[in-house]
Amino acid sequence: MPELPExxxxxxxxxxxxxxxxxxxxxxxxxxxxxPNSPTDVQQFLYGAHVTAVRRRAKVLMIDxxxxxxxxxxxxMTGQLIFRGANSFAGGxxxxxxxxELPDRSTRVQIDFTDGSHLFFNDQRKFGWMKLMPTDEIxxxxxxxxxxxxxxxxxxxxxxxxxxxxxxQNSMIKPAFLDQSVIAGVxxxxxDESLWAAKxxxxxxxxxxxxxxxxxxxxxxxxxxxxxxxxxxxxxxxYVDAEGRKGNYLSFAHVFxxxxxxxxxxxxxxxxxxKVSGRGTHxxxxxxxxxx
Ligand SMILES: [Zn+2]
Numbered sequence: 001m002p003e004l005p006e007x008x009x010x011x012x013x014x015x016x017x018x019x020x021x022x023x024x025x026x027x028x029x030x031x032x033x034x035x036p037n038s039p040t041d042v043q044q045f046l047y048g049a050h051v052t053a054v055r056r057r058a059k060v061l062m063i064d065x066x067x068x069x070x071x072x073x074x075x076x077m078t079g080q081l082i083f084r085g086a087n088s089f090a091g092g093x094x095x096x097x098x099x100x101e102l103p104d105r106s107t108r109v110q111i112d113f114t115d116g117s118h119l120f121f122n123d124q125r126k127f128g129w130m131k132l133m134p135t136d137e138i139x140x141x142x143x144x145x146x147x148x149x150x151x152x153x154x155x156x157x158x159x160x161x162x163x164x165x166x167x168x169q170n171s172m173i174k175p176a177f178l179d180q181s182v183i184a185g186v187x188x189x190x191x192d193e194s195l196w197a198a199k200x201x202x203x204x205x206x207x208x209x210x211x212x213x214x215x216x217x218x219x220x221x222x223x224x225x226x227x228x229x230x231x232x233x234x235x236x237x238x239y240v241d242a243e244g245r246k247g248n249y250l251s252f253a254h255v256f257x258x259x260x261x262x263x264x265x266x267x268x269x270x271x272x273x274x275k276v277s278g279r280g281t282h283x284x285x286x287x288x289x290x291x292x
Contacts (some may be wrong), residue, residue: 085117
């Protein structure tokens with residue numbers, strides 16, 4: 001599953017290429033779930049429309065059009081967005097479709113632009129989607145109403161995060177941290193890395209974590225996300241970004257997928273893998289002691 005840094009990497013890649021492009025047509029390949037839009041809306045609000053911006057909220061991408069409609073996209077498990085034109089971009093789930101001939105078997109939607117370029121929405125497992133809707137209705141979607149603040153938005157403060165996570169005082173901190181209504185876009189990799197950095201055991205109840213520690217956690221999360229974006233997203237397997245560069249966040253992860261290797265703070269201590277609320281979780285048992 002792409003996490004926030006990967007989705008942001010896709011946004012940046014498309015934001016360089018799509019604005020100004022005019023849509024000619026969209027072809028949907030045998031998967032109505034991937035593109036659940038009425039042909040009338042598509043005719044009226046997509047065909048002939050110019051792209052004005054590419055935005056992101058949590059892990060949702062929005063391609064805004066000058067018809068005051070937007071394509072709202074969730075990549076889910078295996079989604080990819082690939083632009084092919086004079087300049088190209090490929091991002092999302094790492095597999096050969098990023099570089100192969102398109103459309104291919106995983107292509108769900110192909111959007112053609114007047115200059116002969118194309119945007120492909122590929123999705124092997126078909127959990128993702130691309131919905132056309134009025135731009136000003138996006139903020140009313142239940143998900144958008146519920147989702148917490150953006151960790152990388154300069155306006156988001158540690159206090160916003162602390163207030164929201166304290167609504168889950170009796171919960172263990174890791175599942176509370178992963179709750180999208182607490183803070184947007186945090187997935188398993190970044191949760192484990194931030195908890196290690198802030199020296200908090202993932203099973204500690206929120207009520208037993210001090211405000212100072214929560215502030216630390218928030219600041220660590222920000223730094224780690226930013227670092228990962230600077231590196232082009234995580235290399236979960238072999239993630240490839242806009243220019244075909246592989247992201248390399250995991251290559252310097254401190255705990256994620258490092259079970260059995262030594263802690264970067266404690267050379268004699270191995271990173272341990274455990275389950276927390278059903279999620280594989282990586283900790284250093286010396287750095288991260290459960291507070292009771
Ligand atoms: Zn340690």
